[in-house]
Amino acid sequence: MINVKDKLDQSEIIELLALCTFSDSNRLEETIQNYKNENDVEIYGFEKENKVVGIIGFQMNETQMELKHIAVSPPQRYKGIGSLMINAMINLKKPTQVISETDDDAVDFYRSSGFTVYSLGEKFPGVERYRCEFEVEQIDI
Numbered sequence: 001m002i003n004v005k006d007k008l009d010q011s012e013i014i015e016l017l018a019l020c021t022f023s024d025s026n027r028l029e030e031t032i033q034n035y036k037n038e039n040d041v042e043i044y045g046f047e048k049e050n051k052v053v054g055i056i057g058f059q060m061n062e063t064q065m066e067l068k069h070i071a072v073s074p075p076q077r078y079k080g081i082g083s084l085m086i087n088a089m090i091n092l093k094k095p096t097q098v099i100s101e102t103d104d105d106a107v108d109f110y111r112s113s114g115f116t117v118y119s120l121g122e123k124f125p126g127v128e129r130y131r132c133e134f135e136v137e138q139i140d141i
Contacts, residue, residue, distance in 0.1 A: 001044045001045065001046060001047075001085065001088045001089070001092070002044060002045050002047060002052075003042070003043070003044055003045075004043055004044060004045040004052060004055065005035060005036070005042065005043055007045070007052075008032050008035055008036055008043070010052075012051060012052045012053075013045065013052060013055060014028070014032070015073070016045075016052070016053075016054065016055040016071045016072075016073065017031055017032065017055065017057075017069060017071070019071040020057075020069040020070070020071050031069070035057060040059055040060075041057060041058070041059050041068065042057065042058055042059075042060065043055060043056070043057040043058075043069070044056050044057075044085070044088075044089065046072075046081055046084065046085050046088075048076065048081075053072060053073045053076040053081065054070075054071065054072040054073070054076065054081045054082065054085055055069065055070070055071050055085075056069070056070045056085040056086065056089055057069035057070070058089065058093075060093050060095065063095055063096040063097065064095055064096070064097045064098075064099060065089065065090070065093055065095035065097070065098045065099070066098075066099050066100065067086070067098065067099070067100035070082055070085065070086070070100075070106075082109055082113070083112075083113045086098065086113060086134075090136055094136075095136055096135070096136050097133065097134065097135055097136060098115075098133070098134040098136065099131065099132065099133050099134075100115070100131075100132045101120070101129055101130065101131055101132070102129070102130050102132060103127060103128065103129055103130070104128060107130045107132070110130075110132035111132075113134070114134055115132040115133060115134045116132070116133050116134070116135075117130050117131070117132050118130065118131045118132075118133070
């Protein structure tokens with residue numbers, strides 16, 4: 001995993017973020033600017049054969065990591081990269097809880113990654129949203 005905050009102008013990073021913003025150019029540009037300008041959000045990339053094929057963006061407070069964006073390039077999906085990225089960030093940042101909000105397209109990914117999923121109902125007409133929570137097991141040595 002590499003920090004890609006300084007690589008947000010690279011096409012492979014932009015393409016992955018576009019997957020998270022439904023290719024809405026205004027939303028994509030706002031997301032990129034937010035990662036560039038805000039100190040409290042971080043974005044990392046997963047490299048395979050010297051190419052970033054996955055990204056994970058989050059906001060971290062003392063104990064909680066809130067996932068803002070997670071995407072894997074379509075040819076690399078269903079290979080465990082999304083879960084690997086989440087686990088890598090848990091190991092790096094040591095949160096006690098990871099949360100995310102998502103829709104029908106990604107809710108099964110979160111379930112299969114061990115998250116507990118709660119329906120938030122229709123936050124937008126015809127679009128059900130979900131809160132996904134993962135409690136990180138703390139091991140005392």
